[in-house]
Amino acid sequence: MIFKRIIFSLLYNDRCFNLSRNFRLQKVGDIQWIKNNYGFGETASQIDELIITNVTRNLSKKDQNDFFHDINNLRKKIFVPLTIGGRIKDFEYAKNCFKNGADKILINTSIFDDINLVNKISNVYGSQAITVMIDVKKEGNEFFCYKECGEKKQTKLDQKFVKFLKKIKCGEIIINSIDNDGNGAGINLDLLNFFSEKFSKPLLLMGGAGKPEHIWETLKNKKVSGVVTANLFNFLGTGLKIARDECIKQGIKLPSFKETK
Amino acid sequence: MKNKIVHILDCGFGNISSVENAFNFLMVKNKTISNLDESDKITHLVIPGVGNFKSAIKKIKSKNIEKKINELSKKKCFILGICLGMQIMFEYGDENGGSKGLGFFKGSCKKFIFKKNPLPIPHVGFNLVKKPKTKIWKKIDKEAPFYFIHEYRIGNEIKKLNTKCFFGITNYQEDFVSYIENSNGNVFGAQFHPEKSQKNGLKFLENFSQLS
Numbered sequence: 196m197i198f199k200r201i202i203f204s205l206l207y208n209d210r211c212f213n214l215s216r217n218f219r220l221q222k223v224g225d226i227q228w229i230k231n232n233y234g235f236g237e238t239a240s241q242i243d244e245l246i247i248t249n250v251t252r253n254l255s256k257k258d259q260n261d262f263f264h265d266i267n268n269l270r271k272k273i274f275v276p277l278t279i280g281g282r283i284k285d286f287e288y289a290k291n292c293f294k295n296g297a298d299k300i301l302i303n304t305s306i307f308d309d310i311n312l313v314n315k316i317s318n319v320y321g322s323q324a325i326t327v328m329i330d331v332k333k334e335g336n337e338f339f340c341y342k343e344c345g346e347k348k349q350t351k352l353d354q355k356f357v358k359f360l361k362k363i364k365c366g367e368i369i370i371n372s373i374d375n376d377g378n379g380a381g382i383n384l385d386l387l388n389f390f391s392e393k394f395s396k397p398l399l400l401m402g403g404a405g406k407p408e409h410i411w412e413t414l415k416n417k418k419v420s421g422v423v424t425a426n427l428f429n430f431l432g433t434g435l436k437i438a439r440d441e442c443i444k445q446g447i448k449l450p451s452f453k454e455t456k
Numbered sequence: 457m458k459n460k461i462v463h464i465l466d467c468g469f470g471n472i473s474s475v476e477n478a479f480n481f482l483m484v485k486n487k488t489i490s491n492l493d494e495s496d497k498i499t500h501l502v503i504p505g506v507g508n509f510k511s512a513i514k515k516i517k518s519k520n521i522e523k524k525i526n527e528l529s530k531k532k533c534f535i536l537g538i539c540l541g542m543q544i545m546f547e548y549g550d551e552n553g554g555s556k557g558l559g560f561f562k563g564s565c566k567k568f569i570f571k572k573n574p575l576p577i578p579h580v581g582f583n584l585v586k587k588p589k590t591k592i593w594k595k596i597d598k599e600a601p602f603y604f605i606h607e608y609r610i611g612n613e614i615k616k617l618n619t620k621c622f623f624g625i626t627n628y629q630e631d632f633v634s635y636i637e638n639s640n641g642n643v644f645g646a647q648f649h650p651e652k653s654q655k656n657g658l659k660f661l662e663n664f665s666q667l668s
Contacts, residue, residue, distance in 0.1 A: 196627055197575065198582045198601065240654060243582060271477055276603055276652045296473050298506070298605065298652065320507055323578035323605050366578050366605070397576045420576070450582035450601030452654045 198450050199414045200243040200421030201439060202399065205229075207249045207281070210261055215425060216377035218330075218345035220250065226265045239273040240452055241435040246326075246423065248301060249281035250344050259288065263295040270296050278326050281344075284309070289316050293324070299366065303328045304342040306363060307349050317364035325365040328401075331386065332373040338386065345373050357389050365396065369423055372402035379405020379426060382413045390418055399423055407438035411445040462486040462500040462665050467519060469512045469540065470504030471651075478651040478658060484665040492524035498533055500665060501525075504651075505540025509549030509565060509608065512540055513557060522558065529560055534667045535643050539606060542636070542645030551608050560643050561621065561636055563614030567607060570629055578607040579628045585648060588622035590637055592644060592663045600656045602634070602648035609647065610636070641667075 206213040206220065212229055213220040229235050239245065247269075249262050270277060279292040280301020289312075292300050302325055305312045317325055330341045331352055338352040350356055360368055372383045382403045390398055401423035404410050410422050442449050462479055466472045466488050479486040492498070503525075505512055516522055529535055537545045544557045548564035557565070568577055582601040587593040604626070610633040615623055624635025626647070634647040644664070650657035 196584050200581050267473070272481060274478060274481070274652060274654055274657060276605065276649070293471070296471070298471060319511075321607065323580060323607060324506065366580060395574070395576060397580055420581070
């Protein structure tokens with residue numbers, strides 16, 4: 196049995212959680228706000244995994260510590276796998292992410308700038324501990340990969356790049372559509388055309404999920420292991436439970452989680 | 457029942473805080489230790505683990521705790537190895553050129569072998585565990601989802617080598633051993649992460665903490 200996954204992603208910037216639309220951030224609230232207004236405990240009992248990405252610019256040592264403080268606060272009652280990402284540019288910080296509860300870390304810029312860092316982390320923590328996120332944007336009929344939180348265009352998404360992805364010592368790959376980010380209008384399944392069914396790593400899609408059908412339509416695709424959504428308003432509260440139940444009704448193999456105490 | 461202390465062994469290769477959080481949530485007293493110098497007092501020991509077999513065993517050996525763990529396993533101490541913590545309980549691990557394990561169970565830990573239609577490796581995500589009927593599985597469904605993340609696994613063939621043990625089986629194109637328990641009912645290995653497995657995982661850890 197292989198289950199598919201619904202993963203929730205939180206965007207963290209300057210001690211607040213954010214909504215993102217085409218990679219432009221909008222502050223929503225701090226950690227207490229998330230807990231109070233959206234009953235994150237309940238949401239967390241309906242997800243397969245949680246990703247927290249820190250997109251704070253010029254992350255200082257103090258910012259890092261504040262971030263870990265907030266994460267540790269949030270995850271006390273969340274018993275799902277946690278991926279921490281954003282601005283991971285040296286081994287020391289990666290190590291601290293693992294120390295502060297990360298099961299996996301999310302890498303984007305370093306696959307372009309410092310593949311040795313990825314190798315080093317993989318050698319110590321195992322390749323399954325690394326999730327690679329590729330941010331892509333459409334131009335004409337082509338897709339381009341970006342680094343630095345979507346700020347710098349890097350390379351064309353083509354077979355050569357897919358080959359490169361295959362070789363990276365990572366456990367899974369998330370393809371995130373900058374164009375669909377936060378628009379809630381559906382997930383771009385065209386991105387899957389670049390990958391064969393034999394692609395050796397689990398593949399996840401992110402960007403554009405706004406309704407339950409966006410999630411189950413995507414999960415029905417054989418190539419997809421999971422869907423990642425960061426859509427706070429659509430899916431916090433009971434939204435994810437409804438989406439999950441609908442997916443199961445549609446025949447998607449998802450583990451069924453009864454309410455936690 | 458809640459006055460027992462679960463000791464969590466931190467050898468520098470585990471995701472300790474998640475396990476601590478789970479026991480805290482369950483209101484089970486727990487203490488993280490980096491050596492087994494005061495092993496006399498330990499009734500419940502958890503060995504969490506992520507990373508690779510060879511470096512984990514190296515760390516265990518460098519801290520001189522291999523002998524102590526062996527002693528504890530022969531006493532009435534309940535020992536639970538999680539993920540890599542389970543794998544190192546076997547005789548041998550193939551990862552990184554191979555190395556000897558603790559040898560509580562016979563057999564070795566190998567990479568998944570797919571003859572046809574290879575599935576993605578590592579095996580990541582929730583998968584069903586067909587559980588045995590032992591105390592630690594009390595009030596958990598016959599087939600319940602638990603979270604896995606691993607590249608190496610204990611193959612089904614080891615069942616023949618450990619005839620008196622109890623097994624939990626999971627299928628990832630092939631059946632593999634996702635749970636093992638010795639005949640004395642005091643040494644347990646879980647390939648899955650109970651601390652990351654929602655309600656079922658918490659129940660599993662609670663049951664472990666209540667063993668006596």
